[in-house]
Structures are given as structure tokens and as C-alpha cells.
Amino acid sequence: MQIDLTGKSILVTGASRGIGKAIARQLLASGAQVMAHYHRTPVSFDDLSKTEQSRLFTGQADLADAQQTIRLFDLANKQLGQLDVLINNAGIALASPLTEADEDFLQKWQATMAVNLQAVALLCRLAVWQWLKDSRPGIIINIASRAAFRGDTADYLAYAASKGGVVSLTRSLARAYGKQNIAAFTIAPGFVSTDMAADFIKDYGEDYVKNDIALPELTRPQDLAPLITLLASGLANHATGGTFDINAGSYVH
Ligand SMILES: NC(=O)c1ccc[n+]([C@@H]2O[C@H](COP(=O)([O-])OP(=O)(O)OC[C@H]3O[C@@H](n4cnc5c(N)ncnc54)[C@H](OP(=O)(O)O)[C@@H]3O)[C@@H](O)[C@H]2O)c1
Numbered sequence: 001m002q003i004d005l006t007g008k009s010i011l012v013t014g015a016s017r018g019i020g021k022a023i024a025r026q027l028l029a030s031g032a033q034v035m036a037h038y039h040r041t042p043v044s045f046d047d048l049s050k051t052e053q054s055r056l057f058t059g060q061a062d063l064a065d066a067q068q069t070i071r072l073f074d075l076a077n078k079q080l081g082q083l084d085v086l087i088n089n090a091g092i093a094l095a096s097p098l099t100e101a102d103e104d105f106l107q108k109w110q111a112t113m114a115v116n117l118q119a120v121a122l123l124c125r126l127a128v129w130q131w132l133k134d135s136r137p138g139i140i141i142n143i144a145s146r147a148a149f150r151g152d153t154a155d156y157l158a159y160a161a162s163k164g165g166v167v168s169l170t171r172s173l174a175r176a177y178g179k180q181n182i183a184a185f186t187i188a189p190g191f192v193s194t195d196m197a198a199d200f201i202k203d204y205g206e207d208y209v210k211n212d213i214a215l216p217e218l219t220r221p222q223d224l225a226p227l228i229t230l231l232a233s234g235l236a237n238h239a240t241g242g243t244f245d246i247n248a249g250s251y252v253h
Pocket residue numbers: 013014015016017018019020038039040041042061062063064089090091092093115143144145146188189190191192193194195196197
């Protein structure tokens with residue numbers, strides 16, 4: 001089986017670093033046209049061929065801001081011509097201990113929900129709406145987390161709760177719009193060696209993370225990209241609604 005994404009247009013949020021960047025890189029290598037979204041870190045790939053470069057577009061938005069999120073979607077449609085696949089990857093993990101002042105605790109919950117859940121819902125809504133209007137098929141791939149199923153540590157309650165919301169949202173979309181040829185998938189990574197995990201490792205130590213997994217090495221961002229590329233191709237649409245664990249055997253359920 002060959003996976004060729006030529007002719008597919010894909011928006012990847014949070015493609016400036018970590019998992020999103022590795023996903024965007026693989027999609028470009030597989031022939032897709034990609035809008036790589038970023039917030040503060042400009043998107044930069046140092047190893048693209050000329051043809052890959054010609055299929056890369058970038059768009060900036062703070063996904064905590066609904067208006068900026070809507071503008072990003074419009075820009076993606078304009079630059080890509082049409083959207084075939086939406087990959088909601090951008091996310092934040094803010095430690096918010098129960099012992100914090102009320103104001104700080106609430107501020108972190110609100111920020112987490114805005115980026116991790118509300119922006120995902122908004123982009124899904126815009127994409128589904130567009131696909132229904134145009135009578136076109138579409139694919140949504142939402143990056144949730146193992147934390148949605150296993151739970152997280154005491155400091156990351158908001159993070160786990162936001163990812164639980166992403167799982168329910170994705171499953172509901174899959175069931176609601178399957179007949180219109182819209183598929184929706186959840187990816188549930190465990191620890192992946194990115195800036196986000198680095199913060200956690202700083203707090204809890206590398207042994208905590210390594211002892212948790214069945215495989216010898218931590219998952220790297222590029223370990224997620226092949227499965228996501230397959231899902232983006234449409235070849236696995238009969239798995240719609242499904243959740244795919246990529247957690248190095250740290251949580252098998
Ligand atoms: N790493 C893990 O261990 C792990 C585990 C389970 C799930 N996940 C999930 O996987 C996804 C990617 O995580 P990662 O580890 O690759 O994270 P990361 O290295 O911290 O990168 C986060 C990405 O999200 C973007 N972003 C952050 N805040 C934003 C905002 N307010 N508006 C728009 N974009 C924003 C960042 O953009 P800038 O670079 O421009 O700031 C960056 O591209 C997240 O949804 C995360 O929850 C990660």
C-alpha cells in the first residue's frame with residue numbers, strides 16, 4: 001500500500017514545534033499541501049525540497065482568541081483553495097495545583113479550556129460547516145492525550161479534563177456526520193519528547209517517565225506522524241470515531 005496525499009489540503013495547528021511540526025513534515029513528504037499554523041514560534045523547516053516548499057503555507061493565530069481562530073480558518077481556506085483534512089494539534093499544559101490562589105487556578109483552567117477545547121470545537125465547527133455546504137467529504141484528526149483516559153497528576157487536572165472534552169467532541173462528530181462522509185479520529189499520545197514533556201520531566205524527573213512505558217525509549221514526535229498520515233489519506237475512514245493510543249505501552253485499555 002502506498003500513501004500518496006497529492007491533491008489533499010491540510011491544516012495542522014501548532015506546527016511550529018514538537019508533534020505538529022513532525023506531522024506537517026511527514027504530510028509534506030507524502031505530497032499534501034499544508035497550512036502549518038503557529039502562535040509565537042515562526043514555522044521553519046530546514047530540509048524541504050523545492051516542491052515541498054511550494055506546498056507549504058503558514059498562518060499565525062493565538063487559539064485562545066476566538067476571532068483569531070476564525071481568521072486562521074478563513075486564511076487556510078483561501079491559501080489552500082479548499083480544506084480536506086483538519087488536524088487540531090496545538091495545545092498547552094499548565095500546572096494548576098489545587099493549593100493555588102483561586103484567581104490563578106481559574107485563569108489557568110480558562111486558558112487551558114480556550115486553547116485545548118474551545119479552539120478545537122470552533123475549528124471543527126467551521127470545517128464541518130464548510131464541508132456540508134460544499135457537499136464534500138472531510139477528515140478531522142484531533143490530538144487528545146492518554147490523560148483523558150488514565151487521568152493525570154494532581155497539578156494537571158485542567159489539562160486532563162480538556163482532553164477528555166476533545167475525545168467526546170471527536171466521537172460525537174464522527175457519529176453525527178458519518179453519513180455526510182465526514183470522518184473524525186482521536187489520537188491519544190503518552191509522553192512524547194517535546195518542549196511540553198520537557199516541562200513535565202523537569203517537575204517529575206526522567207525516571208518517572210521512563211519507568212512508565214513498556215518500550216525502552218521515549219516516543220518521539222516523528223513516531224506519531226505515520227499513523228496520522230494514514231488517517232489523513234482516507235484509507236482508514238471505517239475506523240471513524242476511533243481513538244488511537246500512541247503511548248509506548250504505558251496505558252493499555
Ligand atoms: N508531548 C507530550 O508528551 C504530549 C502527550 C500527550 C498529548 N500531547 C498533545 O500533543 C499536542 C502537541 O504537543 P507538543 O508536545 O508537540 O507541544 P509543544 O511542543 O509544547 O508545542 C505546542 C504547539 O502548540 C502551539 N500553541 C501553544 N499555545 C498556543 C496558542 N495559545 N495558540 C496557538 N497555538 C498555540 C505552539 O505554538 P508556538 O510554538 O508558536 O508557541 C506549538 O506549535 C498537544 O495538543 C498536546 O496536548 C502531547
